Amino acid sequence: MISRIRGMNDILPPDSILWNRIEAAFRRTVARYGFYEVKTPILEETALFTRSIGDATEIVEKEMYTFEDKGGHSLTLRPEGTASMVRAYIENPETDGDSIARWFYFGPMYRYERPQKGRYREFYQFGAEAFGVAAPEQDAEMMAMAVHFLNEIGIKDVTLKINSLGDNSDRQAYKEKLLEHLRGRESELCEDCKRRMTTNPLRVLDCKQENCIAVAAGAPLIIDSLGPEAGAHFEKVKHTLDGLGIKYVVDPHIVRGLDYYNRSAFEFITENLGAQKAVGGGGRYDALVEQLGGPSTPAVGFAMGVERLIALLKDQGAQSLPSLDFFVIPMGEAAQEYSMKLGARLRSEGLSGEIDCSGRRLKNLFKRAERIGARYTIIIGDQELAEGAANVKNMESKEQQRIALDDIGRSTLK
Ligand code: AMP
Numbered sequence: 001m002i003s004r005i006r007g008m009n010d011i012l013p014p015d016s017i018l019w020n021r022i023e024a025a026f027r028r029t030v031a032r033y034g035f036y037e038v039k040t041p042i043l044e045e046t047a048l049f050t051r052s053i054g055d056a057t058e059i060v061e062k063e064m065y066t067f068e069d070k071g072g073h074s075l076t077l078r079p080e081g082t083a084s085m086v087r088a089y090i091e092n093p094e095t096d097g098d099s100i101a102r103w104f105y106f107g108p109m110y111r112y113e114r115p116q117k118g119r120y121r122e123f124y125q126f127g128a129e130a131f132g133v134a135a136p137e138q139d140a141e142m143m144a145m146a147v148h149f150l151n152e153i154g155i156k157d158v159t160l161k162i163n164s165l166g167d168n169s170d171r172q173a174y175k176e177k178l179l180e181h182l183r184g185r186e187s188e189l190c191e192d193c194k195r196r197m198t199t200n201p202l203r204v205l206d207c208k209q210e211n212c213i214a215v216a217a218g219a220p221l222i223i224d225s226l227g228p229e230a231g232a233h234f235e236k237v238k239h240t241l242d243g244l245g246i247k248y249v250v251d252p253h254i255v256r257g258l259d260y261y262n263r264s265a266f267e268f269i270t271e272n273l274g275a276q277k278a279v280g281g282g283g284r285y286d287a288l289v290e291q292l293g294g295p296s297t298p299a300v301g302f303a304m305g306v307e308r309l310i311a312l313l314k315d316q317g318a319q320s321l322p323s324l325d326f327f328v329i330p331m332g333e334a335a336q337e338y339s340m341k342l343g344a345r346l347r348s349e350g351l352s353g354e355i356d357c358s359g360r361r362l363k364n365l366f367k368r369a370e371r372i373g374a375r376y377t378i379i380i381g382d383q384e385l386a387e388g389a390a391n392v393k394n395m396e397s398k399e400q401q402r403i404a405l406d407d408i409g410r411s412t413l414k
Contacts, residue, residue, distance in 0.1 A: 007121030054259025127303030280304030
């Protein structure tokens with residue numbers, strides 16, 4: 001037997017029902033803010049990710065599905081969505097100068113991580129990117145839109161944590177201060193963090209190892225090193241969130257795992273998912289479009305993961321039972337023929353249901369009616385055809401009603 005690949009999942013009902021609910025809520029939410037979908041290829045040139053996400057990040061160092069195609073080109077299954085969005089933005093013939101674009105995406109991402117609950121090698125992300133606006137209100141709007149979406153699907157107990165990573169010069173100066181602190185306690189750090197001290201010291205703040213958390217706790221904070229412009233930007237983001245009634249917590253240790261962020265960085269954190277605490281995250285990335293060969297264009301975006309949201313919804317006891325309006329059990333050939341037509345009529349009235357064609361035993365079929373969540377079960381045999389009426393059983397109340405066949409429909413299957 002051939003099994004699925006480790007870390008990759010089949011999404012089966014009833015989980016797929018929650019999945020569709022999440023996807024629909026996201027599409028509904030972003031449409032209210034005027035964001036449009038962009039679909040990009042799942043495969044990209046490897047350089048797109050190494051040049052954007054950053055050579056010294058976990059993703060690029062360890063987690064990419066990279067291979068050579070038959071033409072000898074290095075290709076990578078996308079590990080995240082933003083790099084592809086930026087490439088598409090730059091390649092879009094309508095992009096000129098500082099065009100504004102409000103885009104969203106929804107699709108599978110690939111990271112060769114150690115699989116565990118909430119962490120897979122294929123997972124689905126959806127996200128939104130706003131290109132062309134540098135104002136702090138844009139950052140706040142993105143955060144507000146993400147919160148709006150979480151409210152729309154009824155996710156509770158998720159905290160919006162925000163930070164500012166400052167401008168490039170602020171970050172350079174801060175890195176020196178941070179390194180000074182880290183050097184004094186280098187022996188306490190994990191091997192990865194010792195390496196990060198030379199490659200990407202900010203990531204030490206984000207490490208989940210206990211010892212590193214202790215070292216990070218005493219480190220200087222980047223928000224204390226913001227220049228006046230980045231500082232004013234951060235204040236305005238907070239002010240705008242306050243004005244919108246969006247709750248947040250300033251967490252100076254939010255640094256995000258990708259290199260391209262500046263100024264706002266934010267994450268949506270839950271304590272209900274065990275080790276995987278982030279359901280989503282984002283930030284501003286004003287240099288990335290230019291860095292990848294486009295015109296200088298400010299941008300801000302966020303991404304969320306579907307699998308973790310499904311886990312959260314289930315944890316909250318969300319119902320994802322299948323439900324149908326009717327299940328018809330025909331007894332005999334003439335009844336089967338009639339039932340097929342009855343099904344067609346009921347569906348044309350907007351009802352949904354199943355006509356049994358298996359001819360299995362009645363006991364089994366009643367079990368099936370329960371499993372598919374049929375609200376009404378209708379048995380039709382020769383006698384019903386002759387009398388022009390059938391017993392319609394309400395599966396919840398267990399009551400049966402005799403209804404003329406022609407009257408079975410939207411008004412009787414309420
Ligand atoms: P990131 O791009 O790493 O900030 O991820 C954004 C969101 O995608 C996370 O908050 C998760 O919800 C989701 N995500 C990232 N990596 C994985 C993974 N390996 N498995 C499942 N979900 C993931």
